[in-house]
Amino acid sequence: MANFYETGPAKPVTESVRVDKVTPGARARHNIRAAAVILFAIIGLIPIFIMVVTAFKTRADVVAVPPKVLFQPTLEGFVFLLTERVVLPPAALAEKKQSLEQLDWMERVAMASGQTITGPSDYVRRLWNSVIIAGISTLISVFLGLLAAYAFSRFPIAGKDDLLFFILSTRMLPAVVVTIPLFLMYRQFGLHDTHLGMILLYTAFNLSLAVWLLKGFIDEIPKEYEEAALVDGYSRMQAFRKIVIPQAATGIAATTVFSVIFAWNEYAFALMLTSEEARTAPPSIATMLGRGGIEWSAIAAGSLGFLIPVVIVTFILRKYLLRGVTFGAIRQ
Amino acid sequence: MATIELRNIEKRFGETYAVKPFSLTIQHGEFVALLGPSGCGKTTTLRMISGLETVSGGTIHLDGANITWQKPGYRNMAFVFQFYALYPHISVRENIAFPLKAEGMAKSDVYKRVDEVVSILRIENLLNMRPGKLSGGDKQRVALARALVRKPAAFLMDEPLGALDAEYRESMRAEIKRLHLSTNATTVYVTHDQVEAMAMADRIVVMSAAEVQQVGTPADVYHAPANLFVARFIGSPGMNLLAGPRRGEKVELPGTGNIYTIPAPQREVLQAATPEGKNVIVGFRPEAAMLNEQGALTGEVYATDMLGAYKLLHVSFDSDTVVHIRCDRMVSHPIGARVRFDLDPQQVRFFDATTEKAIGPTQSAGTAPISVQAANAQEKAA
Numbered sequence: 209m210a211n212f213y214e215t216g217p218a219k220p221v222t223e224s225v226r227v228d229k230v231t232p233g234a235r236a237r238h239n240i241r242a243a244a245v246i247l248f249a250i251i252g253l254i255p256i257f258i259m260v261v262t263a264f265k266t267r268a269d270v271v272a273v274p275p276k277v278l279f280q281p282t283l284e285g286f287v288f289l290l291t292e293r294v295v296l297p298p299a300a301l302a303e304k305k306q307s308l309e310q311l312d313w314m315e316r317v318a319m320a321s322g323q324t325i326t327g328p329s330d331y332v333r334r335l336w337n338s339v340i341i342a343g344i345s346t347l348i349s350v351f352l353g354l355l356a357a358y359a360f361s362r363f364p365i366a367g368k369d370d371l372l373f374f375i376l377s378t379r380m381l382p383a384v385v386v387t388i389p390l391f392l393m394y395r396q397f398g399l400h401d402t403h404l405g406m407i408l409l410y411t412a413f414n415l416s417l418a419v420w421l422l423k424g425f426i427d428e429i430p431k432e433y434e435e436a437a438l439v440d441g442y443s444r445m446q447a448f449r450k451i452v453i454p455q456a457a458t459g460i461a462a463t464t465v466f467s468v469i470f471a472w473n474e475y476a477f478a479l480m481l482t483s484e485e486a487r488t489a490p491p492s493i494a495t496m497l498g499r500g501g502i503e504w505s506a507i508a509a510g511s512l513g514f515l516i517p518v519v520i521v522t523f524i525l526r527k528y529l530l531r532g533v534t535f536g537a538i539r540q
Numbered sequence: 541m542a543t544i545e546l547r548n549i550e551k552r553f554g555e556t557y558a559v560k561p562f563s564l565t566i567q568h569g570e571f572v573a574l575l576g577p578s579g580c581g582k583t584t585t586l587r588m589i590s591g592l593e594t595v596s597g598g599t600i601h602l603d604g605a606n607i608t609w610q611k612p613g614y615r616n617m618a619f620v621f622q623f624y625a626l627y628p629h630i631s632v633r634e635n636i637a638f639p640l641k642a643e644g645m646a647k648s649d650v651y652k653r654v655d656e657v658v659s660i661l662r663i664e665n666l667l668n669m670r671p672g673k674l675s676g677g678d679k680q681r682v683a684l685a686r687a688l689v690r691k692p693a694a695f696l697m698d699e700p701l702g703a704l705d706a707e708y709r710e711s712m713r714a715e716i717k718r719l720h721l722s723t724n725a726t727t728v729y730v731t732h733d734q735v736e737a738m739a740m741a742d743r744i745v746v747m748s749a750a751e752v753q754q755v756g757t758p759a760d761v762y763h764a765p766a767n768l769f770v771a772r773f774i775g776s777p778g779m780n781l782l783a784g785p786r787r788g789e790k791v792e793l794p795g796t797g798n799i800y801t802i803p804a805p806q807r808e809v810l811q812a813a814t815p816e817g818k819n820v821i822v823g824f825r826p827e828a829a830m831l832n833e834q835g836a837l838t839g840e841v842y843a844t845d846m847l848g849a850y851k852l853l854h855v856s857f858d859s860d861t862v863v864h865i866r867c868d869r870m871v872s873h874p875i876g877a878r879v880r881f882d883l884d885p886q887q888v889r890f891f892d893a894t895t896e897k898a899i900g901p902t903q904s905a906g907t908a909p910i911s912v913q914a915a916n917a918q919e920k921a922a
């Protein structure tokens with residue numbers, strides 16, 4: 209330790225780092241910080257871990273004290289989530305047990321707790337509503353956002369700064385403030401509890417984010433790229449399609465993920481403005497708490513199923529989310 | 541064919557001029573350099589010619605047709621951007637093919653043409669790479685290939701070598717010049733490097749502060765600069781410029797006993813142009829001075845730069861007048877030594893001290909530019 213300043217580190221330093229970062233003290237502090245970050249990450253992941261584990265537990269295991277770490281996994285939670293069931297009288301139950309082989313796996317799982325399936329639950333439909341509403345509103349807002357961002361980035365527009373601020377300001381009011389007037393308006397226009405209504409609402413919300421995010425990305429694309437195309441005989445729209453969109457892929461991917469996540473997770477508006485037809489997943493998971501005892505494993509399974517699409521979208525677009533793949537051919 | 545005619549074109553951004561009105565005719569096959577310091581309006585001029593920028597006044601004609609308000613794609617000109625502007629998301633081959641695809645050319649023809657251009661520039665080995673992976677020189681070659689592929693009537697190049705290392709710059713300079721001579725396309729070449737302009741251009745348009753200072757051959761702007769700006773800007777170092785009052789046929793230059801006698805052929809013009817006793821500026825290039833024991837001018841050696849082939853002496857006349865003199869590399873001149881020299885009367889220029897304009901002709905004797913001759917000869921042969 210004492211002679212570090214004379215001998216230097218034991219191993220040659222092969223990464224790019226400042227001299228005062230390789231002293232033993234600095235290394236130790238670095239390790240402490242790294243350990244703290246890992247600890248926080250673990251704490252942050254505990255709820256997700258519990259959710260995943262709970263989704264595969266039986267009713268009894270869920271409420272066991274102390275919590276069971278090792279348990280027999282079951283799909284009960286998922287079956288309860290996806291189906292409507294009734295409790296069978298003992299006689300009917302015994303009768304059904306005879307023909308166990310002919311039953312599909314869902315029936316068998318239901319029967320383990322003395323129930324039989326009467327039909328699919330609302331959850332599937334609501335998850336589907338979520339997919340439709342989040343998907344379409346994201347497509348529209350990214351598409352419109354891209355056009356608007358391009359215009360803001362490239363053309364002289366009167367009152368550009370004010371317009372951009374106005375667009376941003378639509379995000380400033382908290383949801384609780386706008387739900388009541390929206391609720392009344394939607395009632396009036398027949399948009400209450402419709403897919404169209406929810407798509408319009410989420411599009412309006414995501415559009416401002418999309419415009420701002422995408423404008424940042426498009427600003428970074430040198431305008432010489434399009435000018436080169438214009439000189440070569442392409443139209444502005446062709447240049448936009450062939451040059452700007454591929455160059456902005458990173459930004460488009462990021463905007464898509466943000467929009468999907470917002471529309472997918474949104475709770476307050478969905479609770480107020482939908483009831484049956486267009487109800488999305490988030491408020492329906494919450495209402496599951498109420499019916500005939502708390503089905504913890506079904507709720508966990510529902511939350512898990514709800515998380516998966518977001519994970520998939522992010523995973524598919526991960527390549528584009530890493531910045532820097534498209535930049536670098538121009539030096540400025 | 542492409543004769544580009546600029547008639548009184550100008551550009552204002554708001555109230556300020558980026559380019560003040562000027563006219564210029566660029567002959568078919570000519571290589572014209574727009575030369576000037578950064579911010580003087582070179583790029584703006586080039587962009588007006590290409591149609592990427594509108595003019596605020598004046599008109600642009602291509603082979604007699606007014607194209608001032610035609611869109612960029614219509615003009616059949618290729619633009620080479622300072623920072624290459626190669627599309628990073630497609631390969632070099634696709635980059636070069638890109639302009640052809642705008643015309644809806646058949647695929648096989650497109651790639652045949654790409655291969656032709658690629659072999660001219662000797663970049664066959666780069667075809668499948670992405671532009672981001674290329675060195676500066678190779679990027680520039682690809683950018684040239686992309687410009688060349690369409691067989692444009694004119695090339696517009698905006699400091700194409702500005703971002704290159706010195707090592708590449710000279711070989712690319714020769715390459716561009718060779719391309720120009722073999723294609724005969726009218727070329728407008730923007731640069732802030734006077735060496736580049738001198739080496740490559742048939743004619744140089746010297747610009748400063750949004751204004752065209754002089755249009756002339758490299759010999760013109762070097763030997764007969766139109767004003768003090770051009771005299772200083774061209775050459776490294778620039779022209780030596782000494783001010784002093786004219787008395788009769790003599791000019792009293794700074795320093796003690798530095799009386800310069802105006803060469804006989806210029807006396808009359810000069811006496812007519814400057815009142816007796818008023819300042820006139822005497823200009824001469826470093827190589828116009830000849831060291832000579834009996835020389836009329838004298839000063840003290842202030843510094844000596846050994847430049848390989850020759851030596852450059854900095855000679856101070858007084859505390860704020862230093863002139864540069866080229867001399868033999870073998871002779872040593874200790875600092876502080878007194879030297880005397882004469883000026884070659886053929887190479888001395890005079891400037892008005894108030895207007896800063898040259899007194900006398902601003903064209904050196906010469907013929908039509910080489911590449912214009914070549915283009916005309918080819919046209920006749922065809």
Ligand SMILES: Nc1ncnc2c1ncn2[C@@H]1O[C@H](COP(=O)(O)OP(=O)(O)O)[C@@H](O)[C@H]1O
Nearest residue numbers: 553557558576577578579580581582583584585
């Ligand atoms: N789009 C623009 N808007 C406002 N001013 C501009 C614009 N483009 C260029 N200018 C100004 O015009 C002048 C000339 O610019 P430019 O032609 O790019 O010079 P150069 O290429 O000779 O360095 C500069 O002062 C620059 O700031």
Ligand SMILES: [Mg+2]
Nearest residue numbers: 579582583584
């Ligand atoms: Mg420029």
